Amino acid sequence: MPAVGDVVERGAPARIGRLRRWTRTLRVAWWLGWQVESNWTDPLRFFTYAVARPLGGALILYFMYRVVAGVGRGAAVGFFVIGAAFWPLVVGGMFGMVLGVIGDREHWRTLRYIYTAPISWRAYLIGRALAQQTSSLAAVPITLVFGIFVLQIPISPGTVRPALLTAALALGIVSAIAMGTLVVSAALSISGEAWRMPEAIGAALYLLCGVIFPVQVLPGALRTASEAFPFTWWLEAVRRALLGPGGVRSFPAIGDGAVLARLALLAAAWSVAAILVFGFAERRARRLGILDRESAF
Amino acid sequence: MSAGPARAEPVAPRAGDPQAARGFRRALRATLGRSYPRIIGSNRDKSWLFYDTVLPLLGTVSFVYVYKTFGAPERFLAYVIMGGATTAFWMNVMWSMAAQFYWDKQAGNLELYMVAPCGLLPILLGMSLGGLVATTLRAVVIVAAGSLLFGVSYAGGQIPALLLVFAVAMVALYGLGITFASVFLMWGREAWHMANTFMEPVFLLSGFYFPVRALGFWVGLGASLIPLTLALDAMRRLLFPGAHPALLPLAAEVGILAALAVGFAIAAWVSLRKMEMLARREARLSLRF
Numbered sequence: 001m002p003a004v005g006d007v008v009e010r011g012a013p014a015r016i017g018r019l020r021r022w023t024r025t026l027r028v029a030w031w032l033g034w035q036v037e038s039n040w041t042d043p044l045r046f047f048t049y050a051v052a053r054p055l056g057g058a059l060i061l062y063f064m065y066r067v068v069a070g071v072g073r074g075a076a077v078g079f080f081v082i083g084a085a086f087w088p089l090v091v092g093g094m095f096g097m098v099l100g101v102i103g104d105r106e107h108w109r110t111l112r113y114i115y116t117a118p119i120s121w122r123a124y125l126i127g128r129a130l131a132q133q134t135s136s137l138a139a140v141p142i143t144l145v146f147g148i149f150v151l152q153i154p155i156s157p158g159t160v161r162p163a164l165l166t167a168a169l170a171l172g173i174v175s176a177i178a179m180g181t182l183v184v185s186a187a188l189s190i191s192g193e194a195w196r197m198p199e200a201i202g203a204a205l206y207l208l209c210g211v212i213f214p215v216q217v218l219p220g221a222l223r224t225a226s227e228a229f230p231f232t233w234w235l236e237a238v239r240r241a242l243l244g245p246g247g248v249r250s251f252p253a254i255g256d257g258a259v260l261a262r263l264a265l266l267a268a269a270w271s272v273a274a275i276l277v278f279g280f281a282e283r284r285a286r287r288l289g290i291l292d293r294e295s296a297f
Numbered sequence: 298m299s300a301g302p303a304r305a306e307p308v309a310p311r312a313g314d315p316q317a318a319r320g321f322r323r324a325l326r327a328t329l330g331r332s333y334p335r336i337i338g339s340n341r342d343k344s345w346l347f348y349d350t351v352l353p354l355l356g357t358v359s360f361v362y363v364y365k366t367f368g369a370p371e372r373f374l375a376y377v378i379m380g381g382a383t384t385a386f387w388m389n390v391m392w393s394m395a396a397q398f399y400w401d402k403q404a405g406n407l408e409l410y411m412v413a414p415c416g417l418l419p420i421l422l423g424m425s426l427g428g429l430v431a432t433t434l435r436a437v438v439i440v441a442a443g444s445l446l447f448g449v450s451y452a453g454g455q456i457p458a459l460l461l462v463f464a465v466a467m468v469a470l471y472g473l474g475i476t477f478a479s480v481f482l483m484w485g486r487e488a489w490h491m492a493n494t495f496m497e498p499v500f501l502l503s504g505f506y507f508p509v510r511a512l513g514f515w516v517g518l519g520a521s522l523i524p525l526t527l528a529l530d531a532m533r534r535l536l537f538p539g540a541h542p543a544l545l546p547l548a549a550e551v552g553i554l555a556a557l558a559v560g561f562a563i564a565a566w567v568s569l570r571k572m573e574m575l576a577r578r579e580a581r582l583s584l585r586f
Contacts, residue, residue: 060506065367218362
């Protein structure tokens with residue numbers, strides 16, 4: 001567990017390379033975020049908290065399927081379970097970063113101290129996002145195991161493709177951080193509704209990105225919009241990596257390589273956009289003096 | 298810490314008892330005063346139109362598309378739209394009733410409530426009244442917009458019964474909200490996380506997006522402790538007569554809802570007194586983090 005003093009050692013900053021300082025800030029921010037996220041209760045309650053929502057979400061979809069189809073098994077159930085299990089990673093990445101700004105600004109009132117500390121604020125925010133994603137990640141295997149053994153979704157060693165899964169997961173985490181950075185950029189400009197904005201964006205992405213239904217069901221304009229988000233391709237890649245060729249697909253006509261390539265391209269594009277927009281929003285907030293503006297929520 | 302000064306309770310005045318009448322008037326004014334910012338104040342900022350109607354509608358539309366994927370009959374789309382509207386009530390109860398004192402601790406309002414001469418119950422009743430009126434307005438918008446968007450129609454022959462079910466369910470629901478608020482009074486950061494935990498699991502158990510009977514009779518009956526379970530089931534039966542697989546006969550559902558309303562009202566009153574005392578004794582009232 002790193003100590004606070006690890007962030008910048010006295011007399012040492014000159015010797016510490018920029019990258020090393022950046023990763024150290026990231027590590028400490030991750031630790032801080034993890035403490036904020038988890039130390040409010042004992043491990044058992046935290047575990048229950050972490051798995052209750054994704055499991056509940058998966059079961060809602062399962063019962064919706066069952067009341068219409070009349071049976072509890074089918075390829076669609078695998079589609080739902082994977083969406084419910086992995087989507088919290090996106091929400092966690094986005095919320096973790098936004099809470100790193102809004103929570104520090106409005107709740108803990110520490111933003112001005114963190115911002116003026118000799119650390120990279122970007123590294124700090126990414127660390128906070130990764131902490132939230134870590135707690136979301138804990139629920140993934142539980143939800144999948146529940147799906148396999150209770151809901152009998154067709155995941156087996158024969159259907160899993162580890163290389164595709166690893167690549168997709170890495171790109172998904174990058175995409176979530178990029179989206180979080182964009183949301184943070186917007187949060188820097190508003191105060192009163194900053195708490196609710198990430199929820200609004202999360203709900204819109206939930207609809208657009210094929211989390212719980214194949215995007216082919218969406219009307220034309222929404223379907224086109226959904227293809228511009230990396231999460232649509234990320235979920236498609238994760239489903240292909242876990243369910244194999246028998247699973248329900250959002251883009252049945254597109255091959256696995258093309259899905260991964262589009263995900264990588266979009267992750268890179270959104271990351272670049274996030275860096276540019278965040279830089280602009282940060283400079284603007286400083287110029288207007290609103291970086292640490294509180295809304296007295 | 299001592300239990301503090303005696304408080305005026307919002308009891309009905311006895312004939313010829315001016316002190317009780319004064320206490321009742323004070324409680325009534327406190328109730329109306331606390332409901333004011335929720336009914337009038339919150340509508341001044343028009344952003345609610347987006348955050349309180351479009352936002353729940355987005356989630357609802359996602360679930361509508363799940364049913365559309367299966368080619369489900371129209372009434373299932375209506376189930377989801379009704380469930381989406383009900384989500385607004387549940388979120389209001391969890392975030393703006395149960396967890397409200399947590400926010401009030403952060404903002405420094407809780408101390409003001411504690412020293413006010415009306416007691417906490419009228420404050421909570423005011424929050425309930427304001428929350429109920431404001432959320433009903435939002436729920437109507439969600440149902441109207443969702444139904445228009447997906448061309449869903451309802452059987453409108455039993456509106457009085459529908460309103461009765463809704464009214465009884467809301468009394469029970471906000472009674473539950475006040476009970477939760479008293480429990481949450483003890484908590485610091487846990488309040489936020491616990492309110493979060495009570496989302497999807499409750500949507501599941503109460504059958505927000507499918508008939509609760511699908512969970513099985515006994516699980517459905519157990520979930521009926523959450524007033525929205527039977528309220529949704531009864532309202533769906535009234536709006537889709539003959540098609541909806543109801544959990545219980547209508548009279549039984551209304552009877553249980555009425556019993557829950559009385560039970561939660563009593564539980565709220567008892568729990569609030571007990572938890573307030575406990576929170577004072579353990580110095581939790583100013584525990585912000």
